[in-house]
Amino acid sequence: MNVEFINPFLKAAVNVLSMMAFVNPVAGKPFLKQDRKAQGDISGVIGLTGASKGVVVFTLSKEAALKIVSSMLGEHYNDLTPEVSDAIGELTNMISGDARRELATKGFKFEAGLPSIVKGPGHVIETMTKGPTIAIPFDIDGAKFVVETSFES
Numbered sequence: 001m002n003v004e005f006i007n008p009f010l011k012a013a014v015n016v017l018s019m020m021a022f023v024n025p026v027a028g029k030p031f032l033k034q035d036r037k038a039q040g041d042i043s044g045v046i047g048l049t050g051a052s053k054g055v056v057v058f059t060l061s062k063e064a065a066l067k068i069v070s071s072m073l074g075e076h077y078n079d080l081t082p083e084v085s086d087a088i089g090e091l092t093n094m095i096s097g098d099a100r101r102e103l104a105t106k107g108f109k110f111e112a113g114l115p116s117i118v119k120g121p122g123h124v125i126e127t128m129t130k131g132p133t134i135a136i137p138f139d140i141d142g143a144k145f146v147v148e149t150s151f152e153s
Contacts, residue, residue: 004106005052005149006134006136008099008100009056010027010136010147011098011099011102012094012095012098012102013027013058013136013147016091016094020091021068022072023071023140026139027138028138028139030134031135031137033148037122037123038057038118039135039137039144039146040059040061040144040145040146041060041061041062041120042059042060042062042080042084042085042117043057043059043117043118043123044088044091044116045057045058045092045116046093046115047127048112048113050108050110050111051107051110052108052110052151053128053152054129054149054151055127056092056095056148057146057147058088058091058146060088060145061143061144062080063144064145065080068087068091068140068143068145069083069084072091073087085117085119089116089117093112096112130152131152133149136148
């Protein structure tokens with residue numbers, strides 16, 4: 001996987017969430033993910049094609065999803081409702097779009113599919129990419145989420 005692909009997704013997650021949800025995510029140290037088990041309770045998944053075949057996964061703990069979506073929509077949510085799922089899908093799309101814009105300035109053009117949502121504690125995300133998965137953990141006042149990227153060489 002091209003390491004130039006990682007930083008645009010890190011920046012995009014911070015930019016999108018600070019602008020759309022008025023939260024300040026703090027990035028942790030990226031790591032190589034060893035399994036397909038999600039790190040949270042809800043995930044937005046979007047496939048990418050173009051400069052490489054890849055996937056972006058935005059996985060959030062229930063606490064992080066509710067905190068982000070409640071702030072974003074100006075309503076209080078207690079559960080992973082269809083509205084929360086829709087918002088996570090839209091945020092996944094925005095993070096992907098922001099990162100793709102930056103990658104395009106570096107000569108890497110990508111097209112994205114429609115985001116899908118997967119919910120449930122311990123859910124597994126099977127992607128069709130053959131490359132390694134790099135995970136970037138984030139924290140918002142103790143609430144955790146992860147942005148994962150996987151691209152074929």
